[in-house]
Amino acid sequence: MTLYPGQVMKGQNPMPLTPPPNSNGDSNDSWDENKGFCESVGPTKKPQTEPVRRARKVEGGIFFPKPENAVTIAVSSRVLFRTEKEQKVFEEKGVEEYLNYQALEAVNSQLRELYPESEELFDIVLVTYNHAHVGVRLINTINHHNLFIERFCMTGGSSPIGYLKAWHTNLYLSADAEKVQEALAEGIAAATMFMPEKQVEVSETQLRVAFDGDAVLFSDESERIFKAHGLDKFFEHERENEHTLLEHGPLKGFLEALGKLQKKFYAKGHRLNCPIRTYLVTARSAASSGIRALKTLRAWGLETDEALFLAGAPKGPMLEKIRPHIYFDDQMFHIEGAAERGTIAAHVPYGIAQMYSHRKSTNSAK
């Protein structure tokens, strides 16, 4: 890894390995890196061979990418660290990391290699409503695990939502559903993290993010039809409106931000082995209702690397195969299905689906 003039080398700090067996650098990518790396990562961590601390020295101070240029992911402290169930205190020994940020850092280092002057990198900010007296311990823990988090904001009880905006947050991850809803109401892409008990291996070299379609990338308009009038009406509606674009959903902006970074890789010839990979995993079917989704994406100038139309089949097995670092869905049913299979899932509490309590049903087909 090349060092850039400003970079400060820190000693090798291997990420602590968690007990569960880790396969090395598989195709599983922990996508979560992007999202709140801060959030505790899953059990397996491989020691980093690159000890570089992401810092650039510039006359008079150390600086990091400006929030407005970087893809900023804000995470809350509970997403970052899994605390002991009994105690809320962040003890050094009891802390694991939820998120495997290595893939995120891998993306960043490649971006720096290709575009040394650019500030369009991933940046993780810790935004927590903890009181600052926990601050020192938090920083110590961050240091202990050598996480690449330089920026943080401890609001001591006041709402962090205003600060999210000030940081130009592209995505906010939290374990607290209320805060996430507040953020969504303010127009910030946000999701509640759910960690599976046992995680599948995710890649450390390629960041993989999977999105549900309706009410995540797109608005929930079709979802409403389905919930109100049933499957047939839904198909009818989709057929009639095949040429009308869907409205955008809460996470469209984040896909956009990812797409921007991806294009930077493509521009330098890294199309095939791009370290960021996006997936659309939707219950729509390819033959009918899926067309509208694809057309909408294309019209927005966005694309996902892969689009999986499940036509109502359960998403769990498919996700297990993809092994995304994170999967966004608006329905708890799917989130739980994903978590059962070991995928890190994030719930987007948006749209009509929230009004219906989750029930396990076999015919949630669209």
Add this chain to the structure above:
Amino acid sequence: MAVSCHGMFDLDSCNVQPDSCALPKGAAFAFIKAVQTVNQRLLGLSEKNKTLLFEVVLLGKDCEEHIKLNIFDSAKHYGLEIDKFYFCSSDNLIGTLQANHINLFLSPDKDDVYSVLKAGVPAALLYQQAEQQAINRLKVLFSGDLIGLSADSMVCLKDRGFTDVHIQNFKAAKECLREFVVRIGEMKRMFGHEGSPLHTSLMTVWGSRDVCASALKTLRGWGLDVDEAFCLAGATCGPILALLQPHIVWDNGLHNLKGVAPLLSS
């Protein structure tokens, strides 16, 4: 103990309209009201807290006679509890401050604050509040970039382009800050966590997170646990400050230095 502060009305914008107009509220206004709230609460807790109260003194620099009258009247008009009024020329500013044992000088004027700090008198910035809000809480913001550096590690600042003189000033400023922090810490302890009229925060702008941690520890060592902490690591502080809306900003005179100013510009 009394912490004396100086504030100013917005003298520039008021034309010479004697009597009729009370001076428009300046940056200090919300601050003084907030200080009064703190004082009331302290007294409400215990009579013994009389020694802890803030004592506000108004300092006017180079004021003409009719302005002075205006100031008196305006203070009365708004119901401000100002104990003393001092008027001096700008040359004599530091002398006046020292002669009257002022514990803290507040001004929206960065140059004044810096020159007073250099002379060893504690001084801090009055932040221009977007609107008159939050008068039931006094908000103080500490800039952590220097607090987080111990006296020894300040030497490393030389690599960044600061001169010896600067470093001396930083050390002096840090001492001044320490006294203030100790007192604020005492006041804060009277109130507990919930509903405290005293709100403190720490912000490091260009230091790393270790500097921030060190600053937090230092403040704690001086007796103050801040409510909020921000580590910006190079991000512009403008948006955060606009949200925070502190009344007083302690930045140890950093803002006036060339090369650092762009980093701190809001």
